[in-house]
Amino acid sequence: MRPDAQGELYAIFDADPTPIVTFIQWLADVHELPTDLHVLDIGSGTGRILGAFHELGWNVIGVEPDVDFYLKAVENTRSLSRVMVKNIGVLDVEDQNSYDLITIINDPLSYLLDIRQRIDALRRVYEALRPGGVVFLEIKNFLFKLRHYEEFTQEMVIMGDKKVVHLMQHEIDFHHGYWIHRDEYLIEGESQIVSKTHTVAIIPLMELIYFLEKQGFMNIQTYNDYEPNSPEVVTGRLMLISAQKPATA
Numbered sequence: 001m002r003p004d005a006q007g008e009l010y011a012i013f014d015a016d017p018t019p020i021v022t023f024i025q026w027l028a029d030v031h032e033l034p035t036d037l038h039v040l041d042i043g044s045g046t047g048r049i050l051g052a053f054h055e056l057g058w059n060v061i062g063v064e065p066d067v068d069f070y071l072k073a074v075e076n077t078r079s080l081s082r083v084m085v086k087n088i089g090v091l092d093v094e095d096q097n098s099y100d101l102i103t104i105i106n107d108p109l110s111y112l113l114d115i116r117q118r119i120d121a122l123r124r125v126y127e128a129l130r131p132g133g134v135v136f137l138e139i140k141n142f143l144f145k146l147r148h149y150e151e152f153t154q155e156m157v158i159m160g161d162k163k164v165v166h167l168m169q170h171e172i173d174f175h176h177g178y179w180i181h182r183d184e185y186l187i188e189g190e191s192q193i194v195s196k197t198h199t200v201a202i203i204p205l206m207e208l209i210y211f212l213e214k215q216g217f218m219n220i221q222t223y224n225d226y227e228p229n230s231p232e233v234v235t236g237r238l239m240l241i242s243a244q245k246p247a248t249a
Contacts, residue, residue, distance in 0.1 A: 009185040009194055011046040011072055012157055013166050019226040020105065021052040024136060026228035027242055028101060031134050031219075037100035040128060042090045043108025047073030047083075054080045061099075065089035068196075090121045095128040102129060105138040110200035113178065118203070119211055126215045132247040135217070139239045142179055142202040146172070148237075162188040177202045205239050217243035 028037060037058050044050055044062030046069050053060045054077075062077070062085045064070040070087045077083040090108060102125050112118045125135050153168045164187050171180040178199050185194040205222070212220055221231035223240040234240075 008046075008072055009164065009166075009187075010069065010183075011048070011076075012159055012164065013155060014046065014048050017049045017052050020049060020138075021056070023223075023226040023228055023240075024053075024101070024103060025056060027134065027136060031132075031242075031244060033100045033132075033134065038098065040093070040095070040099045040102045042093070042102065042104045042125075043106065043111075044073050044085060045069045045106060047076040047085060049103070049105065050077050050083050050085070051080060054083050058082070058101075060084070061086065063088050063090065063093065065092075090124060091117060093124045093128055097127075097130050099128055100130055100133050102133070102135045104135065107139055107200060109137060110139055110179075110203055111198070113176070113199065113201050115201075115207075118201070119215075122211055122215045126217065126245060129245040131245055133245045135243050135245075137208070137239075137241045139203060139208070139241070140179075140200075141205070141234060141237055141239045143204065144235075144237050145179070146202075159187070162190075164188070172202075173199075205234055205241075208239070208241060212241075212243045216246065218246055219244040 035057065039053055039058050039060045041050060041060060041062040044064040047062060050060050050062045050073065060083045062073060062083065064073055064085065065088060067087060070085065073085045077085055109118060109121060112121055129135065151170055154165060156163055156165045164185060167184040169182040173180060179202050181198045183196050209220055220241065220243045222234050224232055224234060224236045224238065
């Protein structure tokens with residue numbers, strides 16, 4: 001099995017990033033960000049969105065702490081001149097006034113299990129943004145998922161001439177407020193199972209909004225999905241949040 005097998009298998013189940021990119025571009029337009037903006041994508045995974053940002057003419061840095069995903073992201077963006085991928089996490093970001101836009105998509109903030117780490121992460125994001133810059137976060141709405149709890153789910157795709165099954169098991173640590181998610185990938189005709197366990201914090205929306213405000217962000221808006229539209233009350237499985245650093249910061 002290749003060193004980045006986890007990243008490769010994860011990537012084949014990745015959804016088309018087009019709706020996300022369309023929404024992010026709309027968000028940039030609404031906030032009148034520069035057309036050749038500088039973007040930091042935190043938790044880039046296999047790099048599915050970095051190439052799409054590159055096609056918009058944006059200058060992109062992606063950071064990904066998981067080595068499996070990082071290796072796949074490097075492979076996927078090797079030929080892109082305005083994209084750089086770093087094998088670090090959000091708590092390693094030390095840039096100051098460097099980015100017009102920071103995206104945090106598919107739960108990377110939830111992997112910070114200590115609330116003090118999440119506060120520190122938002123501080124680093126705030127400092128890394130230029131005045132007037134925008135942060136966008138996508139986080140699972142775990143309260144919605146608890147209401148519609150499924151202990152076990154699965155999906156399947158065809159890779160070449162083989163079936164690949166992705167099994168997902170879920171547990172809840174109610175004492176700490178953690179959601180424990182185990183991925184298993186089974187490839188038809190192969191005995192080896194590729195697996196990884198993820199433990200993430202169950203973060204309520206009001207906690208995020210409170211700490212965004214405390215950090216100094218303004219113009220905080222919420223959305224339910226990636227259809228470009230007006231801000232709305234969160235009611236579904238995702239919490240999409242945008243916030244802006246004051247132009248005079």
